[in-house]
Amino acid sequence: MEAEQRGRKVVSMGKKTIIPFGPQHPVLPEPIHLDLVVEDETVVEAIPSIGFIHRGLEKLVETKDYNQMAYVIERICGICSFGHGWGYCASVEGAMNVKVPERAEYLRTILHELSRLHSHLLWLGLLADGFGFESLFMHCWRIRETVLDILERTTGGRVIFSICKVGGLRKDIDDETLKEIVEILNGMKAEIKEITDVFLEDDSVKNRMCGVGVLSKEDAMELCAVGPVARGSGVEQDMRLTNSHGVYDQLDFEPMIETAGDCYARCKVRIREVFQSIELIEKAVAKIPEGPISVDVKGNVEGEFITRMEQPRGEAFYYAKGAGSKFLQRMRVRTPTNMNIPALVKTLQGCDLADVPILVLTIDPCISCTER
Amino acid sequence: MKAFKFAKTVLKSMFKKPATLMYPVVEREWQDRTRGQIGIEEDSCILCGICAKRCPADAISVDRKDGKWEIERMRCIQCGECVEACPKKCLNMEKQYTEPGPEKVIHVHEIEVKKPAKPAAPKADAPAESGDAAAEASADDADDTLVCDLNACVFCGLCAKNCPCDALKVDRKEKIWELDEDACVKCGACIDKCPKKCLSFGAPAAGAEEAEELAKKVEDSEAADENKAAAAVVPEFDAEKCIYCGVCENQCPCEAISAEMDAWTLDKEACIGCGACVDVCPAEALKM
Amino acid sequence: MAERVNVEQNFVPVELPQLLTKVKDLKAEGYRFGQACATVVGDQIELVYSFDKEHQLLNLKVSIAPDDAVESITNVYWPAFIYENEIHDLFDVKFMHMALDYQGNFFKVSEPTPWKPNKEEGR
Numbered sequence: 001m002e003a004e005q006r007g008r009k010v011v012s013m014g015k016k017t018i019i020p021f022g023p024q025h026p027v028l029p030e031p032i033h034l035d036l037v038v039e040d041e042t043v044v045e046a047i048p049s050i051g052f053i054h055r056g057l058e059k060l061v062e063t064k065d066y067n068q069m070a071y072v073i074e075r076i077c078g079i080c081s082f083g084h085g086w087g088y089c090a091s092v093e094g095a096m097n098v099k100v101p102e103r104a105e106y107l108r109t110i111l112h113e114l115s116r117l118h119s120h121l122l123w124l125g126l127l128a129d130g131f132g133f134e135s136l137f138m139h140c141w142r143i144r145e146t147v148l149d150i151l152e153r154t155t156g157g158r159v160i161f162s163i164c165k166v167g168g169l170r171k172d173i174d175d176e177t178l179k180e181i182v183e184i185l186n187g188m189k190a191e192i193k194e195i196t197d198v199f200l201e202d203d204s205v206k207n208r209m210c211g212v213g214v215l216s217k218e219d220a221m222e223l224c225a226v227g228p229v230a231r232g233s234g235v236e237q238d239m240r241l242t243n244s245h246g247v248y249d250q251l252d253f254e255p256m257i258e259t260a261g262d263c264y265a266r267c268k269v270r271i272r273e274v275f276q277s278i279e280l281i282e283k284a285v286a287k288i289p290e291g292p293i294s295v296d297v298k299g300n301v302e303g304e305f306i307t308r309m310e311q312p313r314g315e316a317f318y319y320a321k322g323a324g325s326k327f328l329q330r331m332r333v334r335t336p337t338n339m340n341i342p343a344l345v346k347t348l349q350g351c352d353l354a355d356v357p358i359l360v361l362t363i364d365p366c367i368s369c370t371e372r
Numbered sequence: 373m374k375a376f377k378f379a380k381t382v383l384k385s386m387f388k389k390p391a392t393l394m395y396p397v398v399e400r401e402w403q404d405r406t407r408g409q410i411g412i413e414e415d416s417c418i419l420c421g422i423c424a425k426r427c428p429a430d431a432i433s434v435d436r437k438d439g440k441w442e443i444e445r446m447r448c449i450q451c452g453e454c455v456e457a458c459p460k461k462c463l464n465m466e467k468q469y470t471e472p473g474p475e476k477v478i479h480v481h482e483i484e485v486k487k488p489a490k491p492a493a494p495k496a497d498a499p500a501e502s503g504d505a506a507a508e509a510s511a512d513d514a515d516d517t518l519v520c521d522l523n524a525c526v527f528c529g530l531c532a533k534n535c536p537c538d539a540l541k542v543d544r545k546e547k548i549w550e551l552d553e554d555a556c557v558k559c560g561a562c563i564d565k566c567p568k569k570c571l572s573f574g575a576p577a578a579g580a581e582e583a584e585e586l587a588k589k590v591e592d593s594e595a596a597d598e599n600k601a602a603a604a605v606v607p608e609f610d611a612e613k614c615i616y617c618g619v620c621e622n623q624c625p626c627e628a629i630s631a632e633m634d635a636w637t638l639d640k641e642a643c644i645g646c647g648a649c650v651d652v653c654p655a656e657a658l659k660m
Numbered sequence: 661m662a663e664r665v666n667v668e669q670n671f672v673p674v675e676l677p678q679l680l681t682k683v684k685d686l687k688a689e690g691y692r693f694g695q696a697c698a699t700v701v702g703d704q705i706e707l708v709y710s711f712d713k714e715h716q717l718l719n720l721k722v723s724i725a726p727d728d729a730v731e732s733i734t735n736v737y738w739p740a741f742i743y744e745n746e747i748h749d750l751f752d753v754k755f756m757h758m759a760l761d762y763q764g765n766f767f768k769v770s771e772p773t774p775w776k777p778n779k780e781e782g783r
Contacts, residue, residue: 051768059775068428071451135382142391149403156407156465162451170452171405194381202377224693224739242665242715249664298538306669306710306717317695317710332708334695342739371767 014039019353023052027130027357030367034360038353046348048341054371058331065326066092066301070165076333077369078159079122080311082115084333084369085164087309087318090245092166092328094305095320096297102247103291104168109246110178110284111154111161113277117185118147119312120270120277121192123364124199127267130361131208136198143191150181168294178285185278196271200264209263213347213359216261225343226336227314228273229363232266234259239310251283263362270364273312300326311336313364335369402467407450409470410443416462417441417483420559423454423463439485446476459561517573518556518563520549524570528626528646531562531571544626544644567647606643606660607650609636613657620649620658665715671708674720679709680731682720686711687736691718696743698751700777705753709733726752726777734759742766752776 017038023031031052037045060072074085086108093100125140148158154173155161163170199205215225220233230237238255240248256272258265301322309316314336321330340363347359393400402408419441421434431447432454434440448470455463470477520531527547532540539555540562542548563571607620614636621631628642629649650658674682694710694717701723707730709720724730732755734741744755745766752773764772 049762049766049768051766054767054769056774064428068426068453071428071449071453075449133378136378139381139385145391152406153403154405156403156405156452157450160449162407162449170456198378198381203375221692222738224737237715239715242667244667304669304671306719308667308712308717315694315712319695319697319708319710321699323701329701330697330699332695332697332699334697338742339695339739341742 016044021356021360025357027126027361028365029126030365032360032365032367034348034356036348036353036356041353043348043351043353043356046345048345050341050367050371052371053368057372058333061328061331063327066322066328067166069328069331071162073331073333074160074162074164076372077335077366079119079366080115080313080316080335080369081160082111082164083309083311083316084318085161086112086245087307087316087333088320088331089164089166090309091305091307091318091320092301092322093297094307095301095303095322096166096299098167098295098297100168101292101295102289104293105247106284106288107169107173107293108164109248109251110173110181110281110288111151111163112246113281113284114147114151114181116312117274117277118144118151120274121147123270123312123361124195124267127199127358127361130357131205133205136195139195143188143195146184146188150184153177154181165294167297168292170294172293175288178288182282182285185281189275189278192274196274199267199271206264208355208358209267212263212355213351213362214260214262215343215347217259219346220261220343223343223346224339225314226339227311227364228266228269229314229340229343231255232258232269233261237315239308239315242308244307245309247284247287248280250287251280253280263358266362300324301328313337313366313369314340316369333369333372335366335372337363337366337370340365341370404467406467407452408466408468409445409450410448410454411464411466412441412443412481413462413464414441414481414483416460417481418460418559419483419485420459420557422457422459422557422559425557426453426457428453436485439483441481441483442478444476444478445470459559517553518551518558519572520551521570521572522549524568525549526568526644526646528567528644530565530567530646533565535562567650606638606640606645607647607658608660609638610657610659611636620653624649667715667717669719670717671719671721674722676722676724676728676730679720679722680733680736683709683733683736686718689713693733693737693740696740696747698747698753700751700775703777705751705777707747707753724753727754729754729756731756732758749773750775 021034073088121144128136304321317334319332691711741760
């Protein structure tokens with residue numbers, strides 16, 4: 001059987017069937033393939049297989065210099081685009097020992113939180129679509145449009161911003177616009193509360209999520225889960241607690257932790273992060289200083305540097321290595337979904353076949369990030 | 373038992389306007405900063421090719437001889453690097469996206485090939501010690517190589533700062549002005565920025581005698597560096613006209629000016645008399 | 661809870677035979693596995709393994725020749741199978757005793773081991 005061909009022995013009783021899940025599936029935002037070994041509607045084992053979106057973007061460092069590479073890296077994924085751009089610029093700036101001005105750090109933090117906001121709203125919509133609640137899905141995405149309009153107004157693009165460069169930002173956002181953004185977001189809070197109440201309190205939704213896909217704290221630490229998957233199981237892990245990026249230390253930031261470990265807990269973590277993002281943006285706009293938004297960066301890249309960024313989906317590594325020319329020697333992006341796939345495989349063992357879409361969505365798979 | 377929590381939202385949305393637009397019947401309102409597509413002002417383009425070099429997607433190609441500026445619309449990622457890089461600021465980011473279509477279009481713009489103005493006939497018998505300028509002028513195929521009239525140059529370094537290709541090296545103390553010919557794309561940004569107007573494409577008007585004088589001057593000035601700085605002409609400030617915009621402070625290559633509100637000061641020791649501040653003042657409040 | 665961790669880079673070079681022992685030590689100390697990546701440096705391949713404990717970073721750097729076989733760490737940290745299979749598929753680095761071995765089928769690439777050094781001459 002296929003499972004044995006992959007070099008691993010499968011031991012179980014009863015009649016086994018292998019159901020291929022993906023790469024094309026109505027609930028999947030991006031193609032991932034899982035071979036589900038199923039025994040009478042209970043999944044015994046899941047074997048992941050990726051590579052459908054592999055574009056080999058990391059190899060482009062050989063032909064694009066470090067300034068142009070920023071555009072390539074931010075196009076790894078459409079949802080986590082700003083995080084990638086910032087992580088890349090931060091690691092190249094670290095390797096070149098460039099200090100970015102304070103205002104640029106504040107603006108980057110604000111844009112990152114806006115990015116997190118739209119990503120979580122997108123995910124809530126996909127989760128609703130996952131259990132068939134289409135109208136909730138549409139409303140989540142309608143609210144997300146307001147955030148995308150804000151992003152287009154400030155950076156020029158809805159999903160790909162092209163605003164981060166090595167040394168700072170390319171365009172400034174003036175204080176008036178920032179205050180208007182805060183007003184718009186505060187106005188959205190009531191609407192978001194209505195929608196998220198449905199996720200957290202409606203019985204039909206809770207039935208699909210509570211108790212499904214439990215990941216205990218020990219398992220989460222053993223399997224090195226990251227992001228809301230880990231925080232939903234009680235592991236306190238958030239890269240915004242380090243001072244490697246952004247100004248979170250000046251914004252009184254605390255990570256959102258839940259202990260139940262099931263889909264409901266992970267959903268609750270993300271919903272709480274939505275509200276927390278709006279608060280963080282408000283605090284950042286109140287404290288943002290005046291000043292330049294970039295420094296001139298000239299010269300070649302020498303040395304290596306690792307930055308870790310808290311993307312909406314978890315911890316992402318950005319490893320930049322330069323060898324004295326304007327082309328980087330290596331640019332490695334390790335995205336959170338890459339690390340959550342083993343956790344997914346573990347939670348799938350023993351679940352019902354009908355729960356598989358919800359479980360796959362609950363780790364927030366962003367496969368284009370995984371495969372670059 | 374909490375059921376139908378969503379009912380309120382659904383009922384409300386039945387009576388509200390739909391959130392979607394009947395596109396393409398209803399036109400979309402574009403935002404000011406939307407990065408749609410690149411537009412070019414053909415009259416200002418000098419075909420320097422910097423936009424093509426900086427483009428991360430290799431969407432632009434510039435043909436200097438035939439006078440063509442081409443862009444492959446579907447390769448363009450609307451990043452705006454070319455807009456920032458253009459020394460003549462002839463590219464701009466338009467708000468409207470490229471029209472979708474069945475084939476990948478390449479838009480070709482015909483640009484008039486402008487030859488840089490040739491100065492008066494160069495002296496063919498310039499002596500060997502007259503520095504880099506004459507050596508470059510006597511090369512056969514370097515008719516339009518950038519040259520600097522070292523006589524007039526004050527080594528302020530503004531040309532080097534504004535060079536988009538980092539082709540110039542200027543050292544004020546050592547009185548060095550050097551050009552990396554391979555990097556120079558002859559865009560002319562330095563010629564525009566030079567406050568003494570001593571840069572040009574082609575041989576300078578300096579003749580043999582002036583060149584010898586120049587060599588002597590360089591020796592003299594090395595010995596009397598401080599004197600030269602102190603004796604140089606300094607800008608005169610008119611407090612009535614000044615609007616405290618701070619552009620002179622930004623432009624000064626030696627950071628000799630401080631333009632705070634109601635307190636414009638000049639550090640005479642640092643000033644080298646290049647006159648860049650005079651040229652750039654929008655209120656004409658400075659005079660040498 | 662509001663302490664900010666000042667993250668240091670911490671690149672520690674390690675010899676190939678000591679790699680597995682060092683990884684087991686880190687596991688006993690409670691480190692979480694971060695990532696593993698490969699870089700082509702000259703005619704050698706440099707592997708970097710990153711670990712994290714309470715937000716502090718520690719990286720192990722191993723330099724190997726392209727034909728060396730590396731001990732797999734999947735028996736210590738199971739999630740490492742993703743990275744080892746990826747490095748094997750892209751760079752053709754051999755890993756021994758992998759817990760979950762896809763034997764070259766993990767990534768669907770159009771030609772096998774596309775980033776292997778010395779593969780494309782005169783690029």
